[in-house]
Amino acid sequence: xxxxxxxxxxxxxxxxxxxxxxxxxxxxxxxxxxxxxxxxxxxxxxxxxxxxxxxxxxxxxxxxxxxxxxxxxxxxxxxxxxxxxxxxxxxxxxxxxxxxxxxxxxxxxxxxxx
Amino acid sequence: xxxxxxxxxxxxxxxxxxxxxxxxxxxxxxxxxxxxxxxxxxxxxxxxxxxxxxxxxxxxxxxxxxxxxxxxxxxxxxxxxxxxxxxxxxxxxxxxxxxxxxxxxxxxxxxxx
Numbered sequence: 647x648x649x650x651x652x653x654x655x656x657x658x659x660x661x662x663x664x665x666x667x668x669x670x671x672x673x674x675x676x677x678x679x680x681x682x683x684x685x686x687x688x689x690x691x692x693x694x695x696x697x698x699x700x701x702x703x704x705x706x707x708x709x710x711x712x713x714x715x716x717x718x719x720x721x722x723x724x725x726x727x728x729x730x731x732x733x734x735x736x737x738x739x740x741x742x743x744x745x746x747x748x749x750x751x752x753x754x755x756x757x758x759x760x
Numbered sequence: 761x762x763x764x765x766x767x768x769x770x771x772x773x774x775x776x777x778x779x780x781x782x783x784x785x786x787x788x789x790x791x792x793x794x795x796x797x798x799x800x801x802x803x804x805x806x807x808x809x810x811x812x813x814x815x816x817x818x819x820x821x822x823x824x825x826x827x828x829x830x831x832x833x834x835x836x837x838x839x840x841x842x843x844x845x846x847x848x849x850x851x852x853x854x855x856x857x858x859x860x861x862x863x864x865x866x867x868x869x870x871x872x873x
Contacts, residue, residue, distance in 0.1 A: 751803040
């Protein structure tokens with residue numbers, strides 16, 4: 647079964663540093679997403695991406711966040727200047743259509759900001 | 761926007777018992793309700809979903825019911841097993857536009873052998 651893959655699985659970074667989380671969505675999927683889950687809390691939507699542009703974003707996705715699809719396979723989330731409260735599990739997800747379809751999640755990238 | 765409330769936050773049952781997790785949603789236009797199971801340190805995985813034109817859906821030991829009038833939906837697990845222990849998230853979403861499910865806070869289900 648095809649899977650969404652994410653790297654790194656775990657990253658520790660100093661506060662103020664830039665972090666890039668990488669994702670390879672399922673190959674024929676067209677919609678891509680980033681979600682965040684702070685330890686013990688619910689999964690929160692960050693941003694969705696379609697046709698090489700952001701289609702929706704949440705209040706969490708402020709100017710320190712950006713997403714990019716630099717080539718035909720990768721989808722990245724960049725956090726420009728990390729804060730302690732950015733420590734969380736970041737899930738990439740993809741879906742074939744944008745409506746009434748199942749989202750497939752990656753294994754997650756655990757980010758620890760110290 | 762949509763708001764999803766989920767109860768209980770933790771649920772402890774004996775192996776073989778049934779478990780019920782309930783969610784309510786606020787936006788009457790929502791019409792797709794997936795349930796995800798997340799084992800410790802793993803990704804959320806879809807276990808069952810229901811669309812608003814259906815009142816109940818069953819898949820072996822798992823069933824989901826939907827009451828559109830009351831805007832609530834429930835997950836039922838029968839004959840629970842220790843491997844059912846996980847965090848379960850409900851979600852609600854609206855068709856049309858991007859697929860952005862709003863998640864509930866999750867229920868930690870513990871099945872004691």
